[in-house]
Amino acid sequence: MFQTAPVLDCNGRELVLDRPRVMGIVNVTPDSFSDGGAHDTTDAAFDHALRLLEEGADILDIGGESTRPGADDVPEEEELRRVVPLIQRLARETSAPISIDTFKPGVMRAAVEAGAGMLNDVYGLRREGALDAAAALGVPVVLMHMLGEPRSMQDAPHYDDVVGEVHRFLAERIFAAEMAGIDKKRIVIDPGFGFGKDTAHNLVLLAQLERFGDLGVPVLAGLSRKRTIGQITGRDVPRERVHGSVAAHLVAAQRGARLLRVHDVAATVDALKVWEAVAAQPQPRGP
Numbered sequence: 001m002f003q004t005a006p007v008l009d010c011n012g013r014e015l016v017l018d019r020p021r022v023m024g025i026v027n028v029t030p031d032s033f034s035d036g037g038a039h040d041t042t043d044a045a046f047d048h049a050l051r052l053l054e055e056g057a058d059i060l061d062i063g064g065e066s067t068r069p070g071a072d073d074v075p076e077e078e079e080l081r082r083v084v085p086l087i088q089r090l091a092r093e094t095s096a097p098i099s100i101d102t103f104k105p106g107v108m109r110a111a112v113e114a115g116a117g118m119l120n121d122v123y124g125l126r127r128e129g130a131l132d133a134a135a136a137l138g139v140p141v142v143l144m145h146m147l148g149e150p151r152s153m154q155d156a157p158h159y160d161d162v163v164g165e166v167h168r169f170l171a172e173r174i175f176a177a178e179m180a181g182i183d184k185k186r187i188v189i190d191p192g193f194g195f196g197k198d199t200a201h202n203l204v205l206l207a208q209l210e211r212f213g214d215l216g217v218p219v220l221a222g223l224s225r226k227r228t229i230g231q232i233t234g235r236d237v238p239r240e241r242v243h244g245s246v247a248a249h250l251v252a253a254q255r256g257a258r259l260l261r262v263h264d265v266a267a268t269v270d271a272l273k274v275w276e277a278v279a280a281q282p283q284p285r286g287p
């Protein structure tokens, strides 16, 4: 996988990807699919973020705009109002690396100015000005695959070869980022589970996640409480998809993911501890 563990400098806060690390989700939104409205004030979101850190999150992902299928666009000034005060307070009162989940260059700049140290862009820096903003900001970036737009991406998504097509897209985004002056050591990729994929697509991507290892950058997996987990387990209520989400993220970790983007940090941290305890044991010799 990697000769030496990738180390991400997140605005002076280091994230060492020597093993699967947990990214705790903090959505400061009224309408996120699984926790919308639960933490949509700065104080509530800050308290939730502290809880996630206490549960063992290695990094926090702050989101001010839902990307769920059919989500409404959020004006930049509203997104800034939601995320900047929270990032400022987290940067002041905690030592955790902070990621900003946005595709707007203006929000990227303001968030890094406020103390964020990673850009998580579900559009893979394809929006106007995003590549230049990310290059100038000099922090790690997550490049994710999405088919189409959140508004319509789940309307009968089709692929001839989902893994091959997502792999090609991510290879192109890595190339574009490097051409814009973004050092490959700052890049993380993400197949974008649920972003223009049905359950069959998501399962193939998860089963073959190791194929993304040849792109030479860490892989992030985000399946937390998503519809695919619900369809497999029969759990219609997102909050009831914790166990299925943990199972999916363990599979992702076993198949090379080094960042797991989750709502349920404590459960994921415990599962990883058990997995790592077994992985530390003498393993059967190969054939």
Ligand SMILES: Nc1nc2ncc(COP(=O)(O)OP(=O)(O)O)nc2c(=O)[nH]1
Pocket (backbone or CB within 6 Å): 025, 027, 029, 031, 032, 033, 034, 063, 065, 066, 067, 068, 101, 120, 121, 122, 142, 144, 190, 192, 193, 220, 221, 222, 223, 224, 261
């Ligand atoms: N890199 C990355 N970022 C993401 N951001 C949002 C969501 C959607 O999940 P959530 O934040 O729980 O919901 P919402 O977008 O409704 O706030 N999923 C991903 C993902 O899979 N990967």
